[in-house]
Amino acid sequence: MNIRDLIYLRAIARHGHFGKAAESCNVSQPTLSVQLQKLEADLGVTLIERTKRSAMLTPIGDRVLGLADDALGAVDAIRSITAEASDPFSGQFRFGSIPTISPFLVPDVLRALGGSFPRLQLVFRENITERLTEDLLNGDLDAAILATQPETPRLMAIPLYDEPLLVIYPIGHDLGALDHLDVSDLPLDQMILLSEGHCFRDQAVDLCRLKSRTTLAETSVTSLETIISLVVAGQGISIVPALAQSSGWLDRPNLGVKSLQNANATRQLNLTFRKTSPRRALLKAVAEQMHAVLN
Template sequence: MTLRELQYLVELARLRNFRRAAEMCNVSQPTLSTQLRKLEESLGVQLIERSKRQVLLTPVGEEIVARAQKMLDEARDIRAIAERNRAPDTGRLRLGAFPTLGPYLLPALLPEIARKFPKLQLQLFEEKSETLLGLLRSGDLDAALLALPIEDPTLQTQPLFEEPFLLAVPQGHRLAHSGPLYLADLGAEEMMLLEDGHCLRDQAVSLCNRWGLDEIEGFRATSLETLRQMVAAGMGITLLPKLATEGPMAASAVMSLIPLADIPEPGRQIGMIWRRSSYMVPLLRQIAKITAQVAKTRLGQQSKSTT
């Protein structure tokens, strides 16, 4: 039994197709099939149910795939540990961020990381929060920027910064030229919100429920940019996280951004999350500190040391 044979088995279990699994492993389909039969012979059990229509794993095959994935993860970590020991600031960092944060923070963050760690290879993932958590748990991601709290005893959470929400209204709206206001001041106003699956939606719904605000019936935006364009078109009002309103996304001739005076200030806490067992923890703590400093600078907040 070799790690390569286990890799073939894991890829086949993931893709359920011999041809595609062979392509992912950079071998021919006959080679992959032969090696998997050798693995079955060496173990003395059938791992795969083969038919012309589909590929299924036997119960023992499913159990072995789960163990094989852990072995492959450990082998990958061993190679990475050795590489990082030779040069602590080199190697690859797989960093994730959710869609309502990544586009507005990463362009400012990545140059700072590159300046501090010029030999570090960054691989970025932009997915919804639940997907990022799954990738973290499976070992396919090293760290992720997520909205807190995250309840998982296998993951380490490092709080980074507080990001306030702003009320976005069309320039012709009755509140367009208001100073800071309270959510209670919105009265019977209805909010445009994101579709299900976005953590920002959950946070906005929580605020709406708290202050008796309603959501516009039958409307669910797929992105912050959709919400922004709908506000600019005069279709309604919404809440935007402050980082998404900086720079070229700031208030314009067709949209007004109004701070909220409620205490505590409506917003979200952003943190960096990684596996407690990760060998990269010392580096991740440094990346977390840089991230907090960059975000607080963009938000105009007083920077505090992140430990």
């Protein structure tokens, strides 16, 4: 059986005439004649009763036609939705980012993407790198803004922004007296960090361990907001991404902010997605939009 055969059947039933049906299908009359015979032979029943006067459906032919209409309807629906979706800048775009990026970035990014890609239906999801990576790999996510390089060759990343890391401390802290700040100057025992699982914690740890093996303070929390509050309250110092400052999160009384001189005191934000993703054009355009927002 063939979709074409069902179309032919429908045409013959509608016109009650092989010749006119053939014309409506843009084929010759013998074609329809032969194809319908094959369909009938295939199914083992007579679908059309031929008269010199009219070609009319048999009862079973009528039931088959009803089902054929169902099938053809589904096929039309396939053509219809794929025609819409053939625009690469339409449909759902499901992306995520990590908690140390989303609060500073997502409002602007959503606004920018919504403006540039009006036919795109944006779905955003926040999670830690590990979970976002899983979702990327199993296809539940189209892209993610991450601060780490992909660990599997199945993912690839487009760089978005080299983000400096800043030290924050309570006003009156010794750090306030230093002109040029280096990682080695930081009192690691006063450091407040995010809890395990946040890549930003790992990055802070890596950065500090470069210069010192002193154990870090045990205090660990689950959001930058809490960390800032703790520092403001004089409970310790911390490292935060520069976007927090440009977003105004660090404009708090009693909070000192200093940049680090170390060359590697940055994290690289990137747009990560499956290397095999069929939406490369869209991803590239999205990355450009994000780059524009960030730089």
